[in-house]
Amino acid sequence: MSSILTNSSAMVALQTLKNINSNLAKTQSEISTGKQISSAKDNSAVWAISKVMEADVNGFTAISDSLSLGESTLAVARQASETVTDLLTQMKGKIVAAQEENVDRGKLQTDITALRDQISSVVGAAQFNGLNMVSGTDDVNILSSLDRSADGTVTAANITVARQDLGTAQGTFGSGSSLAANGTASAAAVANTANTAIVTVGNTWAADDTATLTVAGVEVSFTAAGAAVADIGDGLAGMINGLGLEGITATGNSDGTLTVSSTRGFEDVDIAVGEATAGDGDVLITTLNGTGSLTATSGSIDERAENVAFSTSASVNEGDSYKVTVGTSSYDYIAGKGETMEDVARGLKIAIDSAGDSDITTRVVQDTDTGQWSLKVDNDGASAAFAVSGNADGVASGGLFGLDSIDVTTDVGATSGLDNIETMINVAIDAAADFGSAAGRVETQNSFIGKLTDSLKAGIGSLVDADMEAASARLQALQVQQQLGTQALSIANQAPQNILALFR
Template sequence: MSSILTNTSAMVALQTLKSINSNLQGIQSEISTGKSISSAKDNSAIWAISKVMESDVAGFKAISSSLSLGESTVAVARQGAETVTDLLTEMKGKIVASQEENVDRGKIQSDISALRDQISSVVGAAQFNGLNMVKGTTDVNILSSLDRASDGTVAASNITVARQDLTSDKGTFGTGASLAANSTASAAAVANTANTSVVTLGATWAANDVANISVAGVDLSYTLGTGEGVTEAGVALSGLINGLGLDGITAADDGSGVVTISSTRAFETVAVTTGETTAGNGTTLITALNGTTGLTVTSGAVAERAENVALSTSAAVNEGDGYKVTIGSSSYDYVAGKGETMEDVAKGLKIAVDSAGLSDITTKVTKDATTGQWSLKVDNNGSSMGFSETGNAGGTASGGLRGLEAINVTTSAGATSALENIETMISNSISASASFGSAQGRIETQNEFIGKLTDSLKAGIGSMVDADMEAASARLQALQVQQQLGVQALSIANQAPQSVLSLFR
């Protein structure tokens, strides 16, 4: 049946043409945007995933900028620390030269002062965008990554770079928990009295018997003459020891064969050994311990002259822990920084005491080879002074170059202490340089990884939403042909009712 009201063929042709046009519009959109999924209506799931990944890409671009800024900041700090190391090394050369007596120490001190001022200038200028990593103790966090969990939550990751304080700041002694139990003073006073070793000569001697004694590695002997005995032997041995002219070592006899060997040498134990040889058989007899024959040493060596502050071998050292040594009426303290040990505390206390420039006080840091215990030893060549120690937590750390401003080589004592202390400062600056170098390397590696990760994410997003241009081109050609055919089909279908007119002619 033919109808002029309802043209079914035209309706079918129209729907087909609309479908072709819709597909053609879609493929033209793909070609113009380059995306197969450009909005949520194209594929909501894939579109949502791509948008999340695109936001991550944007975040990683910001992270890359943060890492670049952080790398530059740490690079400046590393360069500053390395420059300080070079200047300290140059200063050490000046200090070594000052150990000689026949030099102009005043001029050397002027050079050292100039180097010290240059170090201060370098430390102050080693900043990037206002951030100075060689001053202060607060760690710096550099944004390094965004970590997305499977449940969609996101957490930021940071690279923590520890500041390395290369200032000469004294620090602030805290008022927190007592740390007095972590250190022990060997005496309540430090005095200049000599330490002694007593050699007792036995009563039975014969002519041509030989008394042997060794003091500080120097061997001495005295052969008894006819009629001589313990009194003459004692006087002779005392004279021989005094005749050596050993610095700080003297001997005295009491007239009855008791020889007292005294030493005022700081930080040095003086070895004393004895023996005797009889004229009859020329053999060395065993030292008699009862004092009736031969020589007896009541102390095998003269102990070093010094008091000490022994530090704990088990207690941890936390940032802000302060230890204080009181000598006479003045106190000298060192406040530890992050990651330091009792070795650092001992060396810091030494520098603190040396920086005071006390004329009669000398110091030394030692480590017990058996227990590993670190100690600060203090010797006094003047009047007796009180001696004590204490400690408290909660302070502000001393700078890594504490005592730099007090280096003074114009005196022999100052030159000696400066040589020991400059080694500590050089060690601190080298450690700072190494720490910054390690951090810079890590930041650089992370930045390279972020760049590669960003590229991978972009590739993944593209594989999901980018259009296949080769396929789109072929599809476009096919749809254009279909459109032309659809238009012709619709035209034919629209002409069908025209045939009805012939029935009314």
């Protein structure tokens, strides 16, 4: 049946042509925009994923800028630390030269002062965009990543870089909880009195019997002339004194004993006795003024110095403040971040040495068996009170604390300066090494972020970018389909015209 009201063929042809035109418009959009999915209506799920990834790409681009800024800041800090290390090394050369008395120490001190001022200048200028990594103790966080969890939560990750304070500030003693238990003084006073060993010469000595005495590794021998034991003690004493051993003297006593005395501040003195012949006489060490080991024939005279022994278990926190009192003077050191009891001991040593007291000398030592660090203090003057105390919550001393006080114009200053400059050089070396390590990590992270950003961009492209080869082929096919659809619609629209022939 034919109808002039309903043309089914034309409706089918029209719908087909509409679909072709729609597909053609979509293909043309892909070609013009380069995207297969350019809006949420194209594919809402994929479009949403791509937008999240695009947001991450923008974030990582900003992170890359942050890492580049961090690299530059650390490069300045590392260069400053290395420069300070070189200047301190030059200063050490001047201090070594000052150990010789036959030099112009005044001119050497002038050079040391100039180097010290240059170090202060370097530390003050070592900033990038207002951030100085060699001043202060607060950590610096460099934004390094955005971490997205499975539930969509995003958190920022940081690379934390510790500042390395190369300042010379004294610090501020804390008023917090007591830390007195972390340090123990070996005595209530430090004095200049000698420690001694008593050697007893007893029984009967025949002529030509020989007694030997070894002091600080040097052996002396005395041959008896007869039975008077006092002669033995006097003879050994004279021979020991004739050796000229530093800090060691001997005295023969009328009761047949021999007193060996040592004023060596930081060295135990080994002592041993013997007999070269098997007579009836005896030579025995009967008393030590100290805590050295003792047998009948050997022992050791303790060093004269007293010490502050620091805890092997207590931790050291930033601001922990320790004070050593010698006589009426007190010497403070306030620990910085990441320091140990070794740093506390060395800081207190520098504080004491900086006072320039010619009677007081110091050493820092570690017990090889227990690992315990101790500060030793020797006094060549009048007896002085000796104590240690501590409190938390202070303001840390600078890493080069004591640099301003190095003075090689005196023997004591030259000696202590040589020891203390080593501590400061190690501080500067550690700072440069830490900055170098952190810079390497930041550089590696920046490189990774760049590669990650490229991967994310590639992933977004694979989701939303159009396949241009396929789109080109599809465009050609759809253009042909459009022409055919138009022709088919034209033919379908001519069908009602055929009905007119029935009425002619």
